[in-house]
Amino acid sequence: METVLITGASRGIGLELTNKFLELNYKVIATYRNKPSTELEKLQSNENISLIELEVTDEISINKLKDYLQGIKIDILINNAGIIGPEDQSVEGITRQDWLTTFAINSIAPLMISRAVLNNMESAINPRIITISSQMGAINRDNVGMYAYRSSKVAVNKVMKVLALELKEKSIAVCLIHPGWVKTDMGGENADISATKSASGIVNIAQELTMESSGKFFNWEGNEHVW
Numbered sequence: 080m081e082t083v084l085i086t087g088a089s090r091g092i093g094l095e096l097t098n099k100f101l102e103l104n105y106k107v108i109a110t111y112r113n114k115p116s117t118e119l120e121k122l123q124s125n126e127n128i129s130l131i132e133l134e135v136t137d138e139i140s141i142n143k144l145k146d147y148l149q150g151i152k153i154d155i156l157i158n159n160a161g162i163i164g165p166e167d168q169s170v171e172g173i174t175r176q177d178w179l180t181t182f183a184i185n186s187i188a189p190l191m192i193s194r195a196v197l198n199n200m201e202s203a204i205n206p207r208i209i210t211i212s213s214q215m216g217a218i219n220r221d222n223v224g225m226y227a228y229r230s231s232k233v234a235v236n237k238v239m240k241v242l243a244l245e246l247k248e249k250s251i252a253v254c255l256i257h258p259g260w261v262k263t264d265m266g267g268e269n270a271d272i273s274a275t276k277s278a279s280g281i282v283n284i285a286q287e288l289t290m291e292s293s294g295k296f297f298n299w300e301g302n303e304h305v306w
């Protein structure tokens with residue numbers, strides 16, 4: 080039985096990923112910030128889920144996760160937790176601190192969490208690290224505004240591309256996924272697809288990811304995304 084660790088599992092895409100992997104009989108370690116949502120808490124009736132608190136920007140919290148994970152094999156890590164950033168992301172309005180916070184969560188934390196679980200992946204047969212990025216971080220798409228969010232996703236794309244190269248020798252596959260424009264608190268109700276649909280696509284990619292596809296950027300349907 081494979082074990083998947085999902086960050087930001089209280090709501091949105093993270094919650095649906097948790098549901099999907101449980102349906103498929105994976106063991107799921109689902110992380111939440113502060114307090115699990117009622118929906119996540121309800122899933123505790125499933126013996127295959129473990130809930131653990133994780134603030135992805137906090138070193139103490141990451142160390143607690145590391146302690147908890149000692150001796151546990153992790154097959155798949157999904158770096159899902161993320162924020163859209165401050166409301167005003169215009170040239171005039173963006174503040175240094177808000178921008179830095181967005182980077183801390185969206186760009187830096189995924190590497191810190193990946194680093195924290197590397198030892199747990201040593202005994203996995205097909206270890207995989209998946210980071211939920213965004214089409215908004217594609218350099219080749221011409222769109223304006225949203226400086227903090229866009230740049231944080233560009234940055235995480237490069238971070239994971241480098242990690243993919245470095246983890247080749249350990250046979251750990253690393254990829255990025257644009258989850259679609261998804262109806263969540265972040266995506267809003269006018270978005271294109273449900274969180275369930277997005278999560279199904281992400282789970283398919285996670286199940287099929289091998290070293291041959293390491294270092295790639297996919298959309299939720301499994302097609303390669305432009306950088």
Ligand SMILES: NC(=O)c1ccc[n+]([C@@H]2O[C@H](COP(=O)([O-])OP(=O)(O)OC[C@H]3O[C@@H](n4cnc5c(N)ncnc54)[C@H](OP(=O)(O)O)[C@@H]3O)[C@@H](O)[C@H]2O)c1
Nearest residue numbers: 087089091092112134135160161213260261263264265266
């Ligand atoms: N929705 C879209 O259309 C869309 C499009 C492209 C990419 N994405 C990406 O997909 C991922 C999930 O997005 P979503 O739409 O599901 O967003 P969401 O509904 O806003 O949920 C975000 C999740 O991330 C967690 N989180 C945020 N900051 C955290 C922190 N510092 N430490 C720990 N957990 C933290 C939240 O925890 P709390 O519940 O405690 O706040 C929540 O569980 C994100 O990386 C996002 O950038 C989403």
